[in-house]
Amino acid sequence: MASLIKVKNLTKKFGDLVAVNNISFEIQEKEIFGLLGPNGAGKTTIINMLSCYLEPTSGEAWIADKSIIKEPQEVKKIIGLVPQEIALYPNLTAIEHLKFFGRIHNIPSKKLEEKCKELLNLVRLYERRNDLVKIYSGGMKRRLNIACGLLNDPKFLMMDEPTLGVDPQSRELIFENIFKIRERGVAILYTTHYLEEAERLCDRINIIDEGKSLALGSLDELLTRLEAKIEIKPTKAGRLEQLFIQLTGKRLRD
Amino acid sequence: MKHLLLFTTKEFLILWRDKGALVMLLLVPIVLIVIASFALSGVFGGGKMDIKLPVINYDKEGEISQEIIAILENHPNITLEKDISKDEAQAKVGEGKYPAALIIPENFSQKITFGEKTELKLLYDPNSNVEYPFVKGVIEGIIEKINSIRLAIQTALIEVNKVNSQLDPEKIVKEAHEITQNLAAEGGLKLTLFKAREETREADPFAQNVPGYAIMFMLFGILGGIEALLEEKETGIFKRILSLPIKKYSLLGGKLLSWFLIAILQMAIILTIAHFIFDLYLGKSILALILVVSTCSFASTSIGTLISAFVKSKKTGHTNVYIDYFGYVSFRWFLVASLD
Numbered sequence: 005m006a007s008l009i010k011v012k013n014l015t016k017k018f019g020d021l022v023a024v025n026n027i028s029f030e031i032q033e034k035e036i037f038g039l040l041g042p043n044g045a046g047k048t049t050i051i052n053m054l055s056c057y058l059e060p061t062s063g064e065a066w067i068a069d070k071s072i073i074k075e076p077q078e079v080k081k082i083i084g085l086v087p088q089e090i091a092l093y094p095n096l097t098a099i100e101h102l103k104f105f106g107r108i109h110n111i112p113s114k115k116l117e118e119k120c121k122e123l124l125n126l127v128r129l130y131e132r133r134n135d136l137v138k139i140y141s142g143g144m145k146r147r148l149n150i151a152c153g154l155l156n157d158p159k160f161l162m163m164d165e166p167t168l169g170v171d172p173q174s175r176e177l178i179f180e181n182i183f184k185i186r187e188r189g190v191a192i193l194y195t196t197h198y199l200e201e202a203e204r205l206c207d208r209i210n211i212i213d214e215g216k217s218l219a220l221g222s223l224d225e226l227l228t229r230l231e232a233k234i235e236i237k238p239t240k241a242g243r244l245e246q247l248f249i250q251l252t253g254k255r256l257r258d
Numbered sequence: 259m260k261h262l263l264l265f266t267t268k269e270f271l272i273l274w275r276d277k278g279a280l281v282m283l284l285l286v287p288i289v290l291i292v293i294a295s296f297a298l299s300g301v302f303g304g305g306k307m308d309i310k311l312p313v314i315n316y317d318k319e320g321e322i323s324q325e326i327i328a329i330l331e332n333h334p335n336i337t338l339e340k341d342i343s344k345d346e347a348q349a350k351v352g353e354g355k356y357p358a359a360l361i362i363p364e365n366f367s368q369k370i371t372f373g374e375k376t377e378l379k380l381l382y383d384p385n386s387n388v389e390y391p392f393v394k395g396v397i398e399g400i401i402e403k404i405n406s407i408r409l410a411i412q413t414a415l416i417e418v419n420k421v422n423s424q425l426d427p428e429k430i431v432k433e434a435h436e437i438t439q440n441l442a443a444e445g446g447l448k449l450t451l452f453k454a455r456e457e458t459r460e461a462d463p464f465a466q467n468v469p470g471y472a473i474m475f476m477l478f479g480i481l482g483g484i485e486a487l488l489e490e491k492e493t494g495i496f497k498r499i500l501s502l503p504i505k506k507y508s509l510l511g512g513k514l515l516s517w518f519l520i521a522i523l524q525m526a527i528i529l530t531i532a533h534f535i536f537d538l539y540l541g542k543s544i545l546a547l548i549l550v551v552s553t554c555s556f557a558s559t560s561i562g563t564l565i566s567a568f569v570k571s572k573k574t575g576h577t578n579v580y581i582d583y584f585g586y587v588s589f590r591w592f593l594v595a596s597l598d
């Protein structure tokens with residue numbers, strides 16, 4: 005089966021800093037692909053390039069055979085983005101957000117009504133749809149942030165640390181939603197620095213640091229392949245955590 | 259185009275809900291204008307009026323002129339300045355130091371008594387909006403009184419002469435005839451008004467302050483718009499919108515259009531309030547006013563665009579330089595507006 009997303013030798017430099025260094029991977033339909041790395045690893049920069057916000061310094065990527073460099077307008081129609089930041093207007097309500105972004109997607113108004121209702125129910129904000137975002141809790145904002153990325157039924161959904169600062173209840177709901185979205189055949193790129201999230205959610209994981217890919221594969225693959233080389237101790241810390249620390253080192257990232 | 263309107267309506271909705279911004283955009287400028295105007299204004303500031311009125315009397319011995327001066331001297335709101343030459347009075351009224359100056363011509367009393375044509379002259383400053391009309395009202399009142407007294411005296415005189423008609427009937431009839439004719443022709447004593455300078459409206463503190471403050475706060479409004487734009491860049495909204503299938507110009511165009519419209523509305527509201535509540539003089543041509551307002555709005559929107567084009571993020575060092583510079587420009591404007 006041909007991959008839905010193909011990323012080839014993607015590189016982004018900011019002056020002397022190589023934020024993304026020659027990264028390649030592919031993602032299939034219905035796959036949850038994790039980008040796991042400490043702060044500053046280059047996760048957001050990869051997403052910025054795949055969502056046509058930043059131009060790569062070199063390399064290429066295709067989403068459903070559309071080039072992010074040559075056909076950005078086509079790419080934008082089939083992707084969904086959940087930015088790392090809470091990309092919402094404090095003075096608009098949930099329903100106003102969905103309608104605003106939906107109209108940018110040129111969704112006909114009748115269909116947009118239905119879509120809004122469906123998404124509000126999905127992220128459990130239907131009851132609060134007419135409240136201003138500024139009075140929402142962190143978890144509610146994160147959930148709306150996600151709903152806004154789903155309006156156009158994307159084939160490829162990018163979620164940049166979507167659980168940052170939420171309580172366990174909202175996190176559970178978000179995970180539940182991600183599995184539901186995957187069932188529709190969507191390919192999902194999920195970035196996180198929480199190991200247990202990657203462990204629970206992702207079919208395959210790409211561990212990156214300082215812009216470089218350190219290891220790529222399913223959790224089991226990663227562990228068996230690397231356990232041979234790296235000594236994994238039977239301690240309290242999870243196996244992935246030991247692996248992660250082994251790969252990325254103990255230097256603090258601020 | 260559809261997207262452009264979508265963005266503009268969204269901006270307006272957000273602004274409408276942001277009461278703080280509305281207060282900054284409209285209420286603060288109006289309050290500031292009112293405070294500054296009252297503080298700068300001698301007319302409004304004093305409480306009880308005390309008007310200094312120069313009188314140049316060429317009818318030194320005349321009883322009627324003495325009477326007029328006495329009436330004015332006893333007026334609670336008027337203090338007479340009598341030791342002043344005509345030239346000096348004219349110059350000072352022209353400079354706005356006095357609201358008006360009263361000139362009593364030679365042989366005034368005598369002419370009044372004999373029903374001859376004469377007039378009181380009032381030299382005035384057209385830019386005095388309160389004091390001059392007040393003085394004029396007082397003097398017109400005096401003239402009315404003189405006219406009715408004169409009519410009474412002359413009628414009485416005719417009657418007395420009729421009784422003494424044996425003295426010279428022909429002469430008396432002739433005299434009476436002349437007096438009546440003069441009265442009919444002249445309609446009595448008149449007040450003639452002379453402008454001491456051209457009307458400029460310059461002296462009105464509102465006229466002086468409103469446009470300056472309005473433009474200053476328009477710049478503040480645009481500054482707020484730039485801040486909001488930076489915030490959008492930081493909060494990822496910008497990124498989200500640019501990841502949607504939309505032309506970049508709709509996003510920027512929507513911003514510009516809404517800034518432009520907000521600036522125009524802001525100016526219009528401030529000027530309207532200033533006009534109807536504080537009687538601000540807005541010039542003779544509505545069209546010219548609209549043109550000026552639009553041009554100002556357009557200019558400040560352009561400044562805003564220029565700045566936002568340079569500004570990458572609120573956090574980077576460069577940004578603050580531009581924001582500070584913009585703040586500096588607005589501040590300078592404020593100074594110019596308040597000192598001018």
Ligand SMILES: Nc1ncnc2c1ncn2[C@@H]1O[C@H](COP(=O)(O)OP(=O)(O)O)[C@@H](O)[C@H]1O
Nearest residue numbers: 018021023041042043044045046047048049050
């Ligand atoms: N616009 C930019 N200009 C300069 N450096 C940047 C920019 N965006 C990101 N970086 C740098 O690139 C590196 C990767 O950042 P990022 O992709 O945000 O990491 P992550 O999302 O994994 O935390 C960091 O060192 C960051 O400081």
Ligand SMILES: [Mg+2]
Nearest residue numbers: 047048049088
């Ligand atoms: Mg990031």
